[in-house]
Amino acid sequence: MSTGYWDRYAARTANVDTDEVPIDPFGWTQYPSHGPGIGLLGDPNSALELGSGHGDAVAALAMLGVDATGVDTSGTQCEHARRRWGHVAGARFEQGDVVKFLARADRSWDAIYSIWGALWFVDPAVLLPLVRDHLTPGGKLVFSHAPPVPGAYGIQGTYGAKFSAEPQWVYRWSYEPETWAELLRGSGFGNIHARTVAAPAPRKLGTLIVEADLRPDQPRCVADA
Numbered sequence: 001m002s003t004g005y006w007d008r009y010a011a012r013t014a015n016v017d018t019d020e021v022p023i024d025p026f027g028w029t030q031y032p033s034h035g036p037g038i039g040l041l042g043d044p045n046s047a048l049e050l051g052s053g054h055g056d057a058v059a060a061l062a063m064l065g066v067d068a069t070g071v072d073t074s075g076t077q078c079e080h081a082r083r084r085w086g087h088v089a090g091a092r093f094e095q096g097d098v099v100k101f102l103a104r105a106d107r108s109w110d111a112i113y114s115i116w117g118a119l120w121f122v123d124p125a126v127l128l129p130l131v132r133d134h135l136t137p138g139g140k141l142v143f144s145h146a147p148p149v150p151g152a153y154g155i156q157g158t159y160g161a162k163f164s165a166e167p168q169w170v171y172r173w174s175y176e177p178e179t180w181a182e183l184l185r186g187s188g189f190g191n192i193h194a195r196t197v198a199a200p201a202p203r204k205l206g207t208l209i210v211e212a213d214l215r216p217d218q219p220r221c222v223a224d225a
Contacts, residue, residue, distance in 0.1 A: 041142060
């Protein structure tokens, strides 16, 4: 898929006029100040965000002394993130495809995470082994996105532009928590906790949040429907 879709998305959502970190830079859920926060990452010395968007989470980590890197396929997003947060020591923003970025990376991170980002939009059979290979021993993977539509699992496709425009496609990979746990276990992860966090109000959509690490000596696996 072309980066054009994500550049247009960035242009619609950009907020480059402030360098104030949002109250909830780690909005794992789609509801402000609802659900877990930065603590899901543990206490990393280094972290990589896949699909870093505005860069708020990367900047928040860097301000705490974490060596933090964000990678995003959209050049527009990266430009906005650098304009807002480029002055923060320890915060870096790279533009590129996350698969290609990880394939050529020559280092590892203590935490790799994705907040409604690349873990939703890249084939897990391709991405999960790359993430595993770039985590330090005991490192942690955390990601969140919407739960699947009931009865519709695996790769989901939609058009990313007007039906009268040049065709662009957006793909997502949607699975129930127990399926994510199986995929992660098959890619060499342990201590897996995959669940759907309920919304703060009845009849609202919840959020799928998954945690896993590289501790195969602790093969505990929890998947909540």
